[in-house]
Amino acid sequence: MSEVLVLVDHVDGAVTKPTTELLTIAARLGEPSAVLIGSTDAVEVATQTLTKFGAAKIYTVDDAETKDFLVSPKAEILAQLVARTSPAAVLIVSGGEGKEVAGRLAVKTDSGLITDAVDVQAEEGAPVTTQSVFAGNYTVQARVTTGTPIITVKPNSATPEASEGAGVTEAFTPTVSDQAKTARVTASEPRKASGRPDLTEAAIVVSGGRGTGGDFAPVEGFADSLGAAVGASRAAVDSGWYPHSFQVGQTGKTVSPQLYVANGISGAIQHRAGMQTSKTIVAVNKDEEAPIFELVDFGVVGDLHAVLPAATEKVTERKG
Amino acid sequence: MNIVVCVKYVPDATGDRHFESDYTVDRVGVDGLLSELDEYAVEQALRIKEKLDDESTVTVLSVGPEQATDAVRKSLQMGADAGVHVCDDAIAGSDALGTSFVLAKAIEKIGAESGWDLVVCGMASTDGSMGVVPAMVSERLGVPGVTLGSEITVENDTVRIRRDGDTATETVEGTVPLVLSVTDQSGEARYPSFKGIMAAKKKPMQTWSLSDIGVETNQVGLSAAWTSVQDTAARPPRTAGEIVTDEEGSGARALVDFLASKKFI
Numbered sequence: 001m002s003e004v005l006v007l008v009d010h011v012d013g014a015v016t017k018p019t020t021e022l023l024t025i026a027a028r029l030g031e032p033s034a035v036l037i038g039s040t041d042a043v044e045v046a047t048q049t050l051t052k053f054g055a056a057k058i059y060t061v062d063d064a065e066t067k068d069f070l071v072s073p074k075a076e077i078l079a080q081l082v083a084r085t086s087p088a089a090v091l092i093v094s095g096g097e098g099k100e101v102a103g104r105l106a107v108k109t110d111s112g113l114i115t116d117a118v119d120v121q122a123e124e125g126a127p128v129t130t131q132s133v134f135a136g137n138y139t140v141q142a143r144v145t146t147g148t149p150i151i152t153v154k155p156n157s158a159t160p161e162a163s164e165g166a167g168v169t170e171a172f173t174p175t176v177s178d179q180a181k182t183a184r185v186t187a188s189e190p191r192k193a194s195g196r197p198d199l200t201e202a203a204i205v206v207s208g209g210r211g212t213g214g215d216f217a218p219v220e221g222f223a224d225s226l227g228a229a230v231g232a233s234r235a236a237v238d239s240g241w242y243p244h245s246f247q248v249g250q251t252g253k254t255v256s257p258q259l260y261v262a263n264g265i266s267g268a269i270q271h272r273a274g275m276q277t278s279k280t281i282v283a284v285n286k287d288e289e290a291p292i293f294e295l296v297d298f299g300v301v302g303d304l305h306a307v308l309p310a311a312t313e314k315v316t317e318r319k320g
Numbered sequence: 321m322n323i324v325v326c327v328k329y330v331p332d333a334t335g336d337r338h339f340e341s342d343y344t345v346d347r348v349g350v351d352g353l354l355s356e357l358d359e360y361a362v363e364q365a366l367r368i369k370e371k372l373d374d375e376s377t378v379t380v381l382s383v384g385p386e387q388a389t390d391a392v393r394k395s396l397q398m399g400a401d402a403g404v405h406v407c408d409d410a411i412a413g414s415d416a417l418g419t420s421f422v423l424a425k426a427i428e429k430i431g432a433e434s435g436w437d438l439v440v441c442g443m444a445s446t447d448g449s450m451g452v453v454p455a456m457v458s459e460r461l462g463v464p465g466v467t468l469g470s471e472i473t474v475e476n477d478t479v480r481i482r483r484d485g486d487t488a489t490e491t492v493e494g495t496v497p498l499v500l501s502v503t504d505q506s507g508e509a510r511y512p513s514f515k516g517i518m519a520a521k522k523k524p525m526q527t528w529s530l531s532d533i534g535v536e537t538n539q540v541g542l543s544a545a546w547t548s549v550q551d552t553a554a555r556p557p558r559t560a561g562e563i564v565t566d567e568e569g570s571g572a573r574a575l576v577d578f579l580a581s582k583k584f585i
């Protein structure tokens with residue numbers, strides 16, 4: 001069986017959930033091989049998780065020399081592994097960085113690239129991917145026809161399945177060119193953890209828009225009662241009410257949770273692009289004509305400043 | 321500094337975007353415009369030029385159907401100095417690998433004629449929204465890629481950006497020549513002024529075919545694409561849900577009952 005390379009996304013060895021989803025998808029297509037670029041310490045931590053989710057092989061690459069450079073070294077490392085293993089596919093988590101690595105890898109290996117897949121299935125010839133396009137109004141089935149299929153997959157596209165893999169580690173020493181070391185990260189300030197689930201991975205997302213009037217407390221309170229992540233519309237972000245990293249939509253994050261609750265958000269096409277594929281959609285908006293109500297499974301016409309605190313109290317009571 | 325800005329002509333997001341029978345995006349039969357996200361790229365290029373206040377030039381480059389001239393013209397109206405439109409029937413249906421190949425070839429030709437130091441792109445096109453073309457162009461040109469800048473400063477030969485990553489805010493820098501991409505957080509784009517609109521009429525605008533930039537027609541387009549679409553389907557419209565009007569707490573009650581019925585609580 002051919003190998004399927006999975007680029008591991010991790011923070012100091014803590015493997016992200018989307019990576020475990022990729023391993024599950026990789027097992028459908030061939031033999032999952034994780035590519036783990038990080039420090040020796042990180043490698044030790046990550047190996048366990050990767051094995052637990054089915055990695056047959058783990059290529060470890062020490063990043064001491066390359067970590068200060070942007071994505072280029074990662075693309076070179078993957079290109080060398082592609083040349084060596086002729087994999088059935090390369091899977092990368094969709095996100096700013098993942099897509100760039102994928103784009104460079106596609107050029108380097110003269111291979112087709114599919115980004116933002118929400119499903120990948122094995123088929124004769126090459127895997128078939130499903131994407132959601134035009135603000136979620138269309139789904140597209142596609143496949144790579146040239147070279148090695150390179151596919152970036154959105155978080156929440158598969159349920160990670162724990163299935164012990166062989167987890168054989170192999171240290172890989174790449175040759176990284178000077179050319180790849182030209183865009184340099186000169187400073188990095190970690191973002192304060194919010195203590196809430198990660199926006200793109202959360203099962204429930206509660207968002208606020210211009211209708212909050214700048215007060216996100218009711219939104220955060222309701223989110224916390226449900227154990228949800230908090231999101232925001234661009235109007236709220238542009239007003240400086242909430243950080244950009246929480247923006248949902250075309251130029252923010254795309255989320256596809258089990259439940260999305262939009263509060264004081266009108267439902268512009270660019271916002272929909274980021275949440276339309278959520279399983280269940282709920283909205284609270286004081287304007288019964290708001291376009292967001294066209295999407296919802298359940299809607300409350302009302303003032304979020306009254307509805308959310310009351311609902312928070314009721315949820316807490318029930319859970320109590 | 322000679323700056324090239326890559327701008328895309330895209331179907332209007334608020335209009336009816338759809339696919340042709342060969343599964344390519346209909347770019348001709350629908351209203352189109354300069355991708356809003358590329359306006360930010362034009363804006364940053366203009367700001368860099370204004371800041372440098374020297375002989376710097378801004379050339380806009382678009383690859384697309386005949387109507388894509390509109391995107392080039394709007395950029396000229398905003399203040400760019402010259403425009404290049406690569407237009408060839410054979411380009412239709414190209415994927416990101418094809419588009420980046422054509423862009424890189426066109427940038428090389430601009431470079432051969434007048435030199436280039438900086439290529440500025442938007443963060444993603446509003447239709448395809450892959451967000452990979454800037455990285456691909458940088459890879460093809462063999463120059464650094466400094467991408468997704470939310471704040472851009474240029475000092476001598478160094479381009480420095482603030483990049484709001486998922487886990488950290490980073491400062492990233494590189495030395496020209498390089499490819500830069502900018503986000504919609506980088507600064508509001510200007511509207512063309514009346515003066516700008518009049519001035520644009522006299523600005524040089526060239527239209528190039530594939531042979532002008534040394535690309536064979538069989539290297540790009542739908543048949544040469546590295547990927548193929550098997551099927552497209554309109555997402556079934558969401559069935560209308562239940563809407564209640566809040567009256568003295570009834571809304572919160574109904575909302576929580578609904579969430580409980582769906583086992584979210």
Ligand SMILES: Cc1cc2nc3c(=O)[nH]c(=O)nc-3n(C[C@H](O)[C@H](O)[C@H](O)COP(=O)(O)OP(=O)(O)OC[C@H]3O[C@@H](n4cnc5c(N)ncnc54)[C@H](O)[C@@H]3O)c2cc1C
Pocket residue numbers: 208209210211212232233234235236247248249250251252253263264265266267268269270271274284285286287290302303304305356357446504
């Ligand atoms: C290129 C481009 C990219 C974009 N990308 C994004 C993106 O990624 N994400 C995004 O969100 N937007 C994006 N936008 C902006 C988008 O077009 C909308 O402007 C934005 O989503 C509006 O945010 P909003 O719904 O919070 O505000 P509004 O449209 O102003 O809606 C506010 C809503 O709150 C309701 N309201 C007011 N007070 C209350 C109250 N007390 N209780 C309950 N409801 C109340 C109002 O009835 C209204 O429906 C983009 C636009 C462009 C051009």
Ligand SMILES: Nc1ncnc2c1ncn2[C@@H]1O[C@H](COP(=O)(O)O)[C@@H](O)[C@H]1O
Pocket residue numbers: 326327328329357358361381382383384416419423440441442443444445446448449450451452453454
């Ligand atoms: N056909 C095109 N013509 C000119 N520039 C383009 C074209 N396609 C993409 N770009 C540039 O690449 C960026 C990202 O595009 P994409 O990868 O398609 O999301 C855009 O914001 C543009 O700056």
